[in-house]
Amino acid sequence: MESVGTGLAAIDWNDRRADVSLSRPEKRNAMTVDLMRDLTEAFERVDANEDVWAVTLLGEGPVFSAGMDLEMMRDRVDPDAGIDRDVFPYLLETIEDLRQPVVAGIKRAAPAGAFELTLPCDFRIIGEDAKYGLLEVALGTFPHGGGTQRLPRLVGLSNAKEIVLTGEFxxxxxxxxxxxxxxxxxxxxxxxxxxxxxxxxxxxxxLGLEYAKRSLNAALETPLEQGLALERSLGHDLDDTRDYREGFEARLEDREPEFRRE
Incomplete structure (x- = not known):
């Protein structure tokens, strides 16, 4: 496993899969500014690696993440503390824009900010006893790291309101x-x-994974006509690739395809 930045995030390269981990297990992977910056750097490095076709987001140790570091959250209103308020939104946008699909593994706990961290991922695998929810309304605030915007797009407005406004797991x-x-x-x-x-x-x-993710992500953000035009354009781009031909030839020859991302 390769440490990133200040060592609060890590990447484990596994052939076509990269495992990105929060690496602060002694604090239940509670997120600080440094940890979030390290995670952002980790995902940027993964995005640049064309040998990686899928990514996981995990928590080192027994817990995915306890959420935001409480001392950091208390101090963030102090102008002298120098807390960067844009680091978390930028991290989430980096995950959302990653060309590879991302699978989050949610074990034991992922409250508040940790819950929001999982929302831009493409898939979420959860533990049967995991504490997973948005608790911010019980802390004098509300989830404004994307929780009120990404969550309704995933589960509908009514479900999102129940999760956000009750503050329950x-x-x-x-x-x-x-x-x-x-x-x-x-x-x-x-x-x-x-x-x-x-x-x-x-x-x-x-390339099929990458282009499909781009097209799917655009579905809720663009008018239908514009989305269909993007879909057609991306599809036509793939028609000229070696992997497109390999996929159909392998099916006709009843063998496993050998994709190369070209």
Missing amino acids: VDPEDAAEMGLVHEIHPDEDVDERTKAFADRLTENAP
């Missing part, structure tokens, strides 16, 4: 029913199941 079964999470496993199995999910993705054509 979401039962994993309820989260699955509303489409917020994709699989539920015992917490001790979450990391391995998350890696296995990402490995399934890497069996597909990397």
